[in-house]
Structure formats: structure tokens, C-alpha cells
Amino acid sequence: MFLDSLPVELVNSICHHLQRADCCSLRLSCRACYAKSRTAFAARYMKQINVLTTEEGFRRLNDIASHDLFRKQVEEICIVPDVFRFQYKLIYANLEVDGEHAGCQESWTSKEEKAKFITYEAAVAYNVRLVQTDLLFEILASCFKRFGKLSVVGMERPPVNSFGGFKAYYGYIRSLRRKQTQTHCHFPWKPYSMRAVVFSAILKALAASDVQIKGLSTCSAGMRKRRCGGLVLKSLTVPESQQIALSSNFRDLQSLHLCSHHEEEAMHPAFEFLLRLLLTTPPSLTALELSSWTSGLVRDPKLFLQLSETISFTRLSKLDLHSIDITQASLAAFLRTAGPTLQTLTLMWVNFTDLLRPTSNAQAYNDELAGLWRRIDDTLREALTAIRSLSLTEITHQRRILRLVGPIDEVGSSSRIIDGDEIKWAADQDQVSFASWIGQVGLDTSAPH
Numbered sequence: 001m002f003l004d005s006l007p008v009e010l011v012n013s014i015c016h017h018l019q020r021a022d023c024c025s026l027r028l029s030c031r032a033c034y035a036k037s038r039t040a041f042a043a044r045y046m047k048q049i050n051v052l053t054t055e056e057g058f059r060r061l062n063d064i065a066s067h068d069l070f071r072k073q074v075e076e077i078c079i080v081p082d083v084f085r086f087q088y089k090l091i092y093a094n095l096e097v098d099g100e101h102a103g104c105q106e107s108w109t110s111k112e113e114k115a116k117f118i119t120y121e122a123a124v125a126y127n128v129r130l131v132q133t134d135l136l137f138e139i140l141a142s143c144f145k146r147f148g149k150l151s152v153v154g155m156e157r158p159p160v161n162s163f164g165g166f167k168a169y170y171g172y173i174r175s176l177r178r179k180q181t182q183t184h185c186h187f188p189w190k191p192y193s194m195r196a197v198v199f200s201a202i203l204k205a206l207a208a209s210d211v212q213i214k215g216l217s218t219c220s221a222g223m224r225k226r227r228c229g230g231l232v233l234k235s236l237t238v239p240e241s242q243q244i245a246l247s248s249n250f251r252d253l254q255s256l257h258l259c260s261h262h263e264e265e266a267m268h269p270a271f272e273f274l275l276r277l278l279l280t281t282p283p284s285l286t287a288l289e290l291s292s293w294t295s296g297l298v299r300d301p302k303l304f305l306q307l308s309e310t311i312s313f314t315r316l317s318k319l320d321l322h323s324i325d326i327t328q329a330s331l332a333a334f335l336r337t338a339g340p341t342l343q344t345l346t347l348m349w350v351n352f353t354d355l356l357r358p359t360s361n362a363q364a365y366n367d368e369l370a371g372l373w374r375r376i377d378d379t380l381r382e383a384l385t386a387i388r389s390l391s392l393t394e395i396t397h398q399r400r401i402l403r404l405v406g407p408i409d410e411v412g413s414s415s416r417i418i419d420g421d422e423i424k425w426a427a428d429q430d431q432v433s434f435a436s437w438i439g440q441v442g443l444d445t446s447a448p449h
Contacts, residue, residue, distance in 0.1 A: 003033055012040035020045060038069055046073035050156055052080045053131050053198060058139045065143035074147040076215070078156035079140075081198035082129070084124055130196055138206035147211075153202055154217030154257075155195060195261075196235030205244035206249045213249050217257040230261035230292060257289040257320075283314050306354030313338040320346040328372060329355050332379040339383035348393040352376070356397075366443075369397060373404075373443040381438050388427045390434070392441075407432070407440035 003011070003026070015023050023041060027034045051061045055226050057080070064070045130136075144150060199218060206213060218231055238246075316338045335342070356368040384390070395402050406423045425437045 003029070006036070008036045008039070011036040015040035016044065022025075042069050042073045045068045048076040048078070048152075049074060049076045050080055052083055053136060054083060055130065057093060058135065061143055062139060066144045071146050072148055075149045076152035076154075077147075078154050079198055079202060080156050081119040081195045083127060084154055086160070128194070131194060134359065136198065137204050137208075140201060141208040144205055144209040144211050150211050151213060152215035152217075152255075153206065153213055154197060154215070155202075182370045196231045196233070197237070197255065199231055200235075200237045203238050203246060204242050207238075207245040209249075211249060212252050214252055215255040216250070216253065217255070218259045219257070226395055229261045232261045252284055254284055255287040256285060257287075257291075259322075261292070263376065269367040283312050285311075285313070286315050287318040287320075289318075289320035290324055291320070291324070292324055309333075311337070313341065315341055318344040321348070321350050322346075323349040323351075325351045325353050327353060328375050328379060329354075331376070332383065335379060335383035339384055342384060343386055343388040345380075345384065345387060345389070346391045346393075347395060349396070351396045351399060353398065369402065370443045372397065373402065377438055381435050384434065387434050389425070389440070391422055392425045403444040405442050405444045407437055 003014075006014075011033065015026065018026065023037070023044075025038050027041060046064065049061070049064065051057050061077075064074065195218070319338060319342055352372065354372055356365070356372065359365050359368070379389070393405065395404065404423060423441070425434060427434070430437060
């Protein structure tokens with residue numbers, strides 16, 4: 001019996017056991033297999049799609065939205081904003097070719113290298129102009145309305161081995177070894193700005209549709225470790241009328257992740273928009289992650305106080321805070337509303353800005369820090385009544401790492417945060433209760449901080 005003669009149910013069952021490449025090969029084997037495997041292929045590979053911000057990417061997205069079967073399966077869309085990664089502007093005069101460094105076998109003459117570089121620059125310029133037009137907004141707004149199951153929207157980085165539709169330039173860029181100077185590279189149009197422009201288009205497209213979003217993210221899971229760049233707040237371009245309209249799209253929002261790129265400038269009005277977006281999140285929110293590209297995104301610790309006073313966190317079970325400034329008091333106020341339901345708390349590179357009594361004596365300063373940590377310790381122990389997992393990594397005070405010593409184990413050793421190592425408690429792995437465990441986490445005052 002040939003595959004093309006099998007019932008649709010059997011073909012679908014076979015597809016569920018195949019890798020994507022093998023499934024595609026099966027679909028290309030004959031017209032019968034192509035038709036019979038459509039349902040299984042759509043159900044398995046159309047739930048989450050990545051969209052490159054290129055003409056080809058826009059065309060493919062529109063093709064999926066126009067397909068009667070595929071569009072009904074799409075649940076999550078990830079937009080890839082920076083298809084050239086961070087290499088949006090390189091100065092030719094400050095670059096030199098090194099084929100061995102890139103693992104490239106071909107060698108180029110200066111003339112050939114110059115021609116390739118000119119082609120690269122033209123491609124970058126065209127891509128930037130394309131993203132800055134209203135085409136992305138128009139495409140997204142049109143497609144969002146046709147995806148009946150769409151519930152999660154976010155941004156993603158290009159695949160590791162791809163240059164976002166410009167793969168021909170990837171090997172070339174990698175082959176350009178920059179000279180070891182401080183002025184080797186110039187970014188007049190930063191990729192961080194690119195991310196803000198794309199995210200603005202996403203928000204405006206949502207406001208123009210009636211899609212109910214359950215998940216919204218500025219970058220995918222793990223991107224905080226891979227340097228996504230965050231959003232430049234001043235580059236967000238969402239009119240106030242559309243900002244207000246977004247509240248209807250977020251009525252059922254369950255997961256929110258915002259990563260911003262803070263620049264050393266006065267706060268831009270877009271920062272107020274970011275606060276409003278946070279403050280209009282509904283009680284249905286179960287997961288919240290705030291992170292920043294540079295330290296000091298949330299320079300005003302009152303943000304957490306505003307959140308706790310405005311939102312009744314009746315369902316929040318996961319909270320991730322990365323590279324932000326807070327105080328012990330603002331954290332306590334925030335956890336008083338979220339603590340009863342919070343099960344997972346991650347604090348990574350969190351900087352406490354509490355003012356301590358000025359002193360030039362190292363031991364007196366360490367004593368002040370120990371007192372601050374005891375207040376943080378008490379806050380965590382008293383507020384986190386339903387906690388199942390806590391992770392602490394590089395907690396700092398005024399940008400100085402607090403050397404935390406973990407509980408002593410059976411063999412008499414203790415864990416410590418050194419060079420970014422994580423200290424963690426998990427209910428399903430540790431024998432002691434959280435209250436007992438956090439009480440044993442202390443500040444190492446044997447050496448100056």
C-alpha cells in the first residue's frame with residue numbers, strides 16, 4: 001500500500017511523528033500526500049510563526065493570513081525587527097577583511113570587498129526605510145483581524161544561523177574584523193530604535209483590531225541573556241487615542257514582558273505611556289516580567305508602589321525583575337498585593353537604592369547593609385506565603401554586589417553569589433520550608449562590600 005492511498009487520519013498520525021524537514025519532504029512527495037497532510041501540518045507548525053521585517057516576510061505573513069486552513073491555527077506571532085542584528089552601520093574605512101576569522105574560504109581583493117560592502121549598505125538602507133513606512137502596521141492590522149485564534153504577540157531575534165532573509169550578507173559581516181579602536185563602529189540609526197518602531201507598529205495594529213491578547217512581549221524568553229537591546233522609549237510612536245484603545249485589547253492579558261533601553265536623558269513622554277500600559281493591566285495578569293537593557297530602567301522606585309495601589313493582583317503567580325532599581329519599601333508595597341498568589345519570584349541584577357547612613361568606616365557600612373538585607377529578608381518571608389520558587393542573582397545596593405551567603409548544607413558548606421551565580425530555593429527540591437531557608441540567607445560581612 002502506497003502512502004497516497006492511506007486514509008487522511010493515518011497520514012496525519014504519521015506526520016505527528018516526523019520532524020519538520022521530514023514532514024515537508026512528505027508533503028512534497030505527491031499531490032495526494034500534500035493534500036492529506038495539510039491539517040496535521042497546520043496544527044503542528046502554524047500555531048507559532050516568526051515574521052521577518054522584510055518584503056518577503058510581509059508577503060509570507062499575508063499568504064498565511066489568506067490561507068483558509070493555516071490562518072485558523074495561528075495563536076502566536078513573533079516579529080523579527082532587527083534582521084541585520086546590531087550591524088546596521090559599519091564604516092568601511094575602519095574594517096579589514098580576515099577570512100580565517102570568519103571561517104571563510106574565499107579571499108577578496110579590495111575592489112571586490114568594496115563592492116560587497118556597497119551592496120550590504122544598500123540592503124540595510126532599504127530595510128530601514130521599509131520598516132519606517134506604514135507598511136508593517138497595515139500588514140499586521142490586516143492579518144491580526146484574520147487570525148481567529150491569535151492570543152500572543154511579541155518580538156524575536158533572527159535564528160542563530162540566519163541573517164533574517166539576508167543570509168548572503170551574514171558570512172560577509174562575520175568576515176569583517178573590526179580594528180581594535182574605540183571608533184571602529186558607528187550607529188546613527190540604532191537597532192534599539194528599530195525595535196521600538198516595530199513594537200509601535202504592533203501596538204497600533206492591535207488597537208486597530210478587536211483581537212483579545214493574552215500574552216505581550218518585547219522579546220522572547222532568554223533574550224535578556226542574549227542582549228535584545230530593549231526598547232528606546234522616545235522612539236515609541238503610538239498616538240494617545242490608540243493608547244487608550246489598547247485597554248480593550250488587554251482585557252484578558254495574562255502575561256506581560258517589557259524590556260526597555262534606558263538612555264541618559266530626561267524622561268521622555270513615552271515613559272508615561274509605558275507606565276500607563278503597566279497600570280492598565282487587568283487583574284487576570286498571571287505573569288509579569290520587567291527588565292532593562294541598561295541599569296536604571298525604572299529609576300523611580302515608586303513604580304512598584306503605583307502598580308500595587310492601582311492593580312489588585314489577585315492572580316499574579318510569576319514575577320521576574322531584571323536590571324531595575326527599587327527600594328525595600330517599594331518592593332514590600334508591591335509584594336503586599338501580589339504575595340498571596342505569587343509562586344515564582346526571580347530577582348536578577350536588581351539594584352536597591354535605599355539610602356544608608358553615611359559613614360567612612362567599612363564595618364559600620366557593612367552593618368548598615370546587613371540591616372538593609374534583614375529588612376529585605378523579612379519582606380520576602382512575610383509577603384511570599386504561597387511561594388514555590390525563588391531565585392536571586394547579583395543583588396546589588398547602589399551598584400555594589402551584595403555578597404549573599406546561602407544556607408549551610410549537611411556537609412557544612414554554604415552557597416554564595418559570586419560572578420553571577422544563582423542562589424535558589426525550590427519547594428520540590430529543598431527539604432526546608434521557605435521561611436526557614438530565607439532566614440538562613442545572610443550577608444557576608446567578613447570583607448568590605
